[in-house]
Amino acid sequence: MMHLEKRTTFLLTGCLLLLSAALWLIFGPAKTVTEQAITQSRQVIYARFTLPHLKRDLGYYQGLTPASFGQYAKATQSGTYLVPDLDQAQMLKKTPAGYKAYTAEMMTPQGGxxxxxxxxxSAYDHQRQGNSILSIMDKRTGRHLKNIILKGRPHVGGITYDPEHDLLWVCGRKKARAQLFAIKLTTIRQYPADQPQKPIQYQYSTLLKSITRASLVSYHDGALWIGYFNIFGDSNVQxxxxxxxxxxREKAGVKLTARNIRSNELKSEQRWQAVDKIQGLTFSDTRAYFSQSYGLDDSWIYVFATTGRPQQFTPEKALLKIRMPAHxxxxxxxxxRLYAVxxxxxxxxxxxxxxxxxxxxxxxIDTLVKEAKQNDDAKAQ
Known part of the structure; x- marks a missing residue:
C-alpha cells in the first residue's frame, strides 16, 4: 500500500513538472515590468484617442462632427487637445515625512x-493616493507644458479663468466645507515643469457658507457662478x-482654525434652481450652457436665455437640449468656441x-446649436 502511494505521488509530481515545462515553452519565462513595457502600454491606451477614433465616436451624435471637425479641420489636431498623463502622472504624495514623488496610474479629468x-x-487620482493636479497645455500647439500639483486631493470638478484679475479659480473642499481658491497665472508660469518639491501656492481661498459642495465654477460678468451637483434632485447655482x-478673504499661508473659520465663510448673493446632475456651466452674452451627465447614459447640454435674469435653470425652461457622449x-x-472635457x-x-x-x-457653438435645432425640427415633422 505504501509503495502504491509513493508511486502515485511520483507520477503526480512528474505530471506537474511536465505541465510546468510545457507552459514555460508556450508562454516563456515570467517577464518583469520594464520601461519599454510601460511605454508600449501607454501607446495601446493612447491609440484609442487618435483623431480617427474621435471622429468615429462623435459621429454617433447628430451635429457633433460638423461642429468640430467640420469647423476646425485645418487647426492643430483639428482643434482638440490630448489630455496628458491619464495613466502615468508624475506628482507628489503627502506622507508623514513630507512630500514624496509618486506616479498615479488612474487619473480622472474633471474641469477645463x-x-x-x-x-x-484639472484631474484627481482615482486611487486617492496622490495630490490632484492641473495639466497645462499650450493653446496654440496643444503641447503639454507641465503639471501643477495642488494641495490635497480635492475632486477639482470645476476651474475657471478670471481675465479681470488674471486668476485661475478652482473648486475645492476644506474643513468639510465647500471651498474656492485662486492661483495667479504668473505663479503658474513660474511653477517648475520638472520635479516640483511642493504644491503650488494659492493667492486667495475662501469657504462657501451657502452651498453644500462646490462642484463647478464659471466666471461671468464680474461674478463666480458656482454649482452643486445633485444626483437625486434639482441642483442649484449660486x-x-x-x-x-x-x-x-483668507490670504495664502493663513491657516484656518475653529476660531476664524466662520469669518472666512462667504455667502452667495443670488441662488437659482438648476437641472440635476450638472457638471459644467458657461456663458455667452445672452445664453447659459449647462452640461449634464451621470453614469453610462448620454450626456446633455441645456441652453438657457440669460436676459432678464431667470429665476431658475430647470429643464422646462431650456431653449434647447443638445445630446452629447457619456461622461x-x-x-x-x-x-x-466651446471646449468640452x-x-x-x-x-x-x-x-x-x-x-x-x-x-x-x-x-x-453656432454650428452646434444650428445642428441641434435642425434635428429637433426633423423630429417634429
Missing amino acids: TVTPDYVIV SFQVSAVIKG LEQITLDGN FESGAKAYALNAKTRIGRVVSFD
Whole structure:
C-alpha cells in the first residue's frame, strides 16, 4: 500500500513538472515590468484617442462632427487637445515625512478652462493616493507644458479663468466645507515643469457658507457662478462677486482654525434652481450652457436665455437640449468656441464607455446649436 502511494505521488509530481515545462515553452519565462513595457502600454491606451477614433465616436451624435471637425479641420489636431498623463502622472504624495514623488496610474479629468495662452484641465487620482493636479497645455500647439500639483486631493470638478484679475479659480473642499481658491497665472508660469518639491501656492481661498459642495465654477460678468451637483434632485447655482471673494478673504499661508473659520465663510448673493446632475456651466452674452451627465447614459447640454435674469435653470425652461457622449464634464466658451472635457478616457471608466474620449474637444457653438435645432425640427415633422 505504501509503495502504491509513493508511486502515485511520483507520477503526480512528474505530471506537474511536465505541465510546468510545457507552459514555460508556450508562454516563456515570467517577464518583469520594464520601461519599454510601460511605454508600449501607454501607446495601446493612447491609440484609442487618435483623431480617427474621435471622429468615429462623435459621429454617433447628430451635429457633433460638423461642429468640430467640420469647423476646425485645418487647426492643430483639428482643434482638440490630448489630455496628458491619464495613466502615468508624475506628482507628489503627502506622507508623514513630507512630500514624496509618486506616479498615479488612474487619473480622472474633471474641469477645463481656457486662458489667452493655455488650455488647462484639472484631474484627481482615482486611487486617492496622490495630490490632484492641473495639466497645462499650450493653446496654440496643444503641447503639454507641465503639471501643477495642488494641495490635497480635492475632486477639482470645476476651474475657471478670471481675465479681470488674471486668476485661475478652482473648486475645492476644506474643513468639510465647500471651498474656492485662486492661483495667479504668473505663479503658474513660474511653477517648475520638472520635479516640483511642493504644491503650488494659492493667492486667495475662501469657504462657501451657502452651498453644500462646490462642484463647478464659471466666471461671468464680474461674478463666480458656482454649482452643486445633485444626483437625486434639482441642483442649484449660486453667484459670488469676485470683489467680495477677494476682499478680506483668507490670504495664502493663513491657516484656518475653529476660531476664524466662520469669518472666512462667504455667502452667495443670488441662488437659482438648476437641472440635476450638472457638471459644467458657461456663458455667452445672452445664453447659459449647462452640461449634464451621470453614469453610462448620454450626456446633455441645456441652453438657457440669460436676459432678464431667470429665476431658475430647470429643464422646462431650456431653449434647447443638445445630446452629447457619456461622461461629459466641464464645458467652457472662449469666443465662439466651446471646449468640452470628458472623463471617458480615464481607466476607471474607459472599459464600460461606448465612447472613449481622451481629448478636450472644441465645437463651434453656432454650428452646434444650428445642428441641434435642425434635428429637433426633423423630429417634429
